[in-house]
Every structure is written in structure tokens, then in C-alpha cells.
Amino acid sequence: MTSLARRAALIFARTTLFTALVAGALPLSSLAQSSPKTDKVVVAGWSKPITEITNLLVEEDKGFFKARGIELAYVPGAGGGDALRNILSGQADIAFTDPGSFFAALDKGEKLRAIYDIYPQNVxxxxxxxxxxxxxxxxxxxxxxxxxxxxxxxxxxxxxxxxxxxxxxxxxxxxxxxxxxxxxxxxxxxxxxxxxxxxxxxxxxxxxxxxxxxxxxxYVNISSDFFVVREDTYAQKKDALKRFLQAYQDSAEWMMRSPQEAAKLAVKVAIDGQNEAINLEVIKLRNASSVSTTTAQRGLGAFDLAALQKGAQAYKAFGVIQRDIKVSDVVSQDLLPGKK
CATH class of the missing domain: 3.40.190.10 (Periplasmic binding protein-like II)
Known part of the structure; x- marks a missing residue:
């Protein structure tokens, strides 16, 4: 086929495609790639927007969640129990909460699942x-x-x-x-x-x-905070939750690599972040609490189920909860970054 013939054939094909689109025979997605899927995810926190959660507060500047197709929102609270109440009432999708509050809610019959170990060290x-x-x-x-x-x-x-x-x-x-x-x-x-x-x-x-x-x-070195969701959220929104956890891990790794930048941004985004030098010390402490021998082997967010089971047993012994909790039934690691 000559060059002129090839050009004529190409023009004909484009004209035919355009005509089909105008006539409704083909969807517009045939002409251009569809835009990436975006899901809104609301995190219920245990606190107001404070320096130690800077990685969750810098979305406008860093865009970690947007890059994973997540529109992030944050609902403040006054303790881990508050965070859980906000997901149970439908005000949020994910609770940033402590193990004691998690166990206490399970003890009362709530259907919950922990999906990411935020701080494996007790702080x-x-x-x-x-x-x-x-x-x-x-x-x-x-x-x-x-x-x-x-x-x-x-x-x-x-x-x-x-x-x-x-x-x-x-x-x-x-x-x-x-x-x-x-x-x-x-x-x-x-x-x-x-x-x-x-x-x-x-x-x-x-x-x-x-x-x-x-x-x-x-005395008891049980993790300080988890991401927790309702069972129905876990079952119905796995794709969005996976992308959220990947984005959170991206943000946590950034704060570990760039604590000085995080401390500087905290001045703008955290209610207690007026002093950049203090911000840096807070961020260093929180970075240290995010890692453990388990995360060194399996990545950020991984649970030490054996240690957590001991913690659940300890909370029962302390009288915080009344019944036995089998943590392998209420903890899932299939949504962690890197999992298929």
C-alpha cells in the first residue's frame, strides 16, 4: 500500500469512528481511557489533627492518597472509643484506635476487624x-x-x-x-x-x-494503635481499603525518610505544630513506634498475632473485657500492601 493510500485509509477509519460515536453506536470510553477510579475514605481519629499524625494531614501538599485513587477525609475524636463510635454510626469508614478500645467493642458484640498495625510499639x-x-x-x-x-x-x-x-x-x-x-x-x-x-x-x-x-x-508491650473497620466495610470495600493502606504506607515511609520536611509541614497542618523543632522530636518518636521486628520482616502494618493474642488474654485478666477473643478471627492481613 502506498503512503497516500495508508493516509486515506487512516482518515476513513477516524471518520467512521467519529460517526459511530456521534450516533451512539460506541461509548466515549472507546476514544479515550477512562479516568482512574476514586473512592472517598473517611478516617475517624482518636485525636484532633496533631503533629504525630502529620502524614495523614499533608494530603493537600503531598497527595499520597490521591495518587492511589483515594479522596481522604479525617474526623477528629477524643480517644479510641470515639473513633470506633464514629465508624459504628456510619460517620467514618476506618477507625484509628487502640487495642483496648477494639477489644472492649468486640467484647460487647460489635462486628469489627483490624486491618493494619499502625504502631506496633506501646507508647x-x-x-x-x-x-x-x-x-x-x-x-x-x-x-x-x-x-x-x-x-x-x-x-x-x-x-x-x-x-x-x-x-x-x-x-x-x-x-x-x-x-x-x-x-x-x-x-x-x-x-x-x-x-x-x-x-x-x-x-x-x-x-x-x-x-x-x-x-x-x-509490663505489657502490646501495639498502641490499629486501623479498624466494620465487618461489612471489610467485605464490601476491599479494593478501596487496599488502596487506602498502600497510600498510608506511602505517607508513613515519607515521614520516616523526610522527618524534617514533615516537621516543617506540621507547622501548617497540626494544631499543636507551632514549633518546628518540637515537631521533629514528636515525628521521630512516632516513626520509631511504627516499626518492629515483625515489620522489618513483613513490612509496615504487619501484625504479630502471637503478641496480640497475649495482649487480648492480658486485657481479659485485667478485667477490661469479659470473654475470650481469638485474634486470628478479628485481624486480617490480606489487605496489606504487597498482598495479592
């Missing part, structure tokens, strides 16, 4: 001023102890420590102090306060002074 503690001479769990008896909220991991992990000394909440006075709960400690409104490693860092930056710290990981 909770109980802090007191040196003057109180509280150095071991038994010393908490009769004391006023602050927690973020009654639906928070601080309360659940306080119960863990109390159990070490054969105590329960009835042996202390629990005081709800809010997220920035070191002011009540410094002002003498409580004798000790349950917090996290990043909370303690912020407290020290604000003049907390010399303190005694009891770290829960020295």
Missing part, C-alpha cells in the same frame, strides 16, 4: 512529679490520675498498670483532663497522669520538670 505511660514519689504501680492506690478521656487508650493502659499491683479503677480516682493533660498535673489537680511518649515530650517542653515515668511497655 503509653503514667507520669507523676518526683515529689509524689510514685515509682511503681502499687503507689497509684488512692491517687487522682488523669486520662485523656474515658474512651481513650490512656485509660485502658492505666488499667493495665493498676492490674500489675492487684488494683482496679475503684482504688483510684480517674480524672478526665483532655489531650493536653500535663497542665492539671503541674497545677496539682491530679497526682499522676496517663499519657503517651509524645504527650510527655510536649509536657516537658512546657516546663513539666522532673518526673517519674512508668512505661506500660515494660
Amino acid at each position: 503509653f505511660n503514667v507520669v507523676s512529679l518526683k515529689s509524689q514519689n510514685i515509682t511503681k504501680p502499687a503507689d497509684l492506690k488512692g491517687k487522682r490520675i488523669g486520662v485523656y478521656s474515658l474512651a481513650s487508650g490512656t485509660r485502658q493502659n492505666l488499667q493495665v498498670l493498676l492490674h500489675q499491683a492487684g488494683l482496679s479503677e475503684s482504688d483510684v480516682t480517674v480524672v478526665v483532663t483532655g489531650l493536653l493533660n500535663f497542665a492539671p498535673l503541674m497545677q496539682g489537680q491530679v497526682d499522676a497522669t496517663a499519657a503517651t511518649d509524645t504527650g510527655l515530650l510536649m509536657g516537658k517542653q512546657k516546663g513539666l520538670g522532673d518526673v517519674n515515668v512508668m512505661e506500660v511497655k515494660n
